[in-house]
Amino acid sequence: MEYLDFELPIKELQDQLEKCQIIGEESEVDVTQTCKKIEKKLLETKKDIYKNLTAWQRVQMSRHPERPYTLDYIKALCGDSFLELHGDRNVKDDKAMIGGLGKIGDQSYMFIGQQKGFNTKTRQYRNFGMSNPEGYRKALRLMKSAEKFGIPVVTLIDTPGAYPGLEAEERGQGEAIARNILEMTRLKVPIITIIIGEGASGGALGIGVGNKVLMLENTWYSVISPESCSSILWRSWEYKEQAAEALKLTSPDMKRLKLIDEIIKEPLGGAHTDRKVTFLAVKNAIEKNYEALKNLSPKDLVNQRMEKYLEMGVYKG
Incomplete structure (x- = not known):
């Protein structure tokens, strides 16, 4: 270990x-x-x-090399029922963004999430969990398919950000993320979003608009990583710990600021120390939140989601 x-x-x-x-x-x-x-x-x-734990230590925990990734959660939750779907029907299949149909009990879900690798070869194959525009367009295609058949969507976020390469910009990285945010606000099925590791920038927001947004205890969610924030403000990564504190990116910070709905408790020592307990906690959270959403009409689901995000950052004197 x-x-x-x-x-x-x-x-x-x-x-x-x-x-x-x-x-x-x-x-x-x-x-x-x-x-x-x-x-x-x-x-x-x-x-x-x-x-x-300090904010920076929680960031370190979220990046622990033994921490479970998206496919680990999906396989634990769905077993053999998971059917992965590929391609955006435009450019290619983005290996950093995975998605498909799976069942928890008798209920079908459309699972979508970023996938990191567990060694050098798979990290390169998965592009370190950084999606290209075709990844976000694949995600949107799967969400639209789920909407067509009335299947709830579960997104699992774990990314250091969207891929910042020249090719990604040429293919419309910003437009792809913006389109997903727009379409997710008006999707007519329940959306449950869970941050299972890193939730960085637009890369996370591209699949992060949900009726219920949950965070595992030792994860982070922010517009920028502490290292990048430090390099911009201080021209050095040396102040990353100070940046992490200032960004208020931990799950308790997010809950206090009413930017998320729930914190999923992890085993003592982090999600990787007892995967079975972690998977069970995530499964229970998905089922509980789906129960709270399943009887809402499509119109009410959209209204609830819109109101949730419109209230963010609003303070009444």
Whole structure:
């Protein structure tokens, strides 16, 4: 298991516990009490570290290499029922944006989300989760198909941003994202959006307009990454921690500012430490929120979504 810088005290205690257990197995010395003391200290250390995470540490948690990605969630939620759909019917199939039909229980959903890779080869294949315009147009095509058949949409956001390359700009990156935002505001089926990792800039907003917007506990959602913010304001990445605090990008910040509806709690140590618990929490959140939306008429769904976003940033004296 990989540990982040601020998790090193946990690693040290974990190593001590493993050594203690090995000594107990390989000798006749009773180390039960010693192991229990280390376990107790380990739990206390974990609680102390994870309950006091800074904004930058949450950003680091959202990028943990062992954290589950979009396809991990979809496979866990839908099993063999997931049918991936490809292509935007215009340019090509964007591997950074995946989507398709899947079932949770007896209810069908259209799942759409950015997919990152788990090693060098797959990261290149998935373009590091950064979609081109054809990815957003594929997403819109799938949303429109879902609307046609009355199927609710679930979007899973995990991207460092839309791809900023020359080819993407030539093919209309800004227009593709803007079109998705417009079309999602008036889609006549329930939309549930979940930030499962990084939620950066227009790359996230391109599939981020929903009736219900949820965030996993150790994720972030912002117009810009802390590093990019730091490089613009201070001409250096050295101030990324200060930028993260100022951006108010964590899930508690988003909830307090009423920009999201719900925070999905993660296991102690992050989503990657107990994937089954994380997947179950996401499944329950989807089912609960769909129950709250399924009886609304298409007109009410659109009105609720429009009102939700029109109220953002409005303060009454």
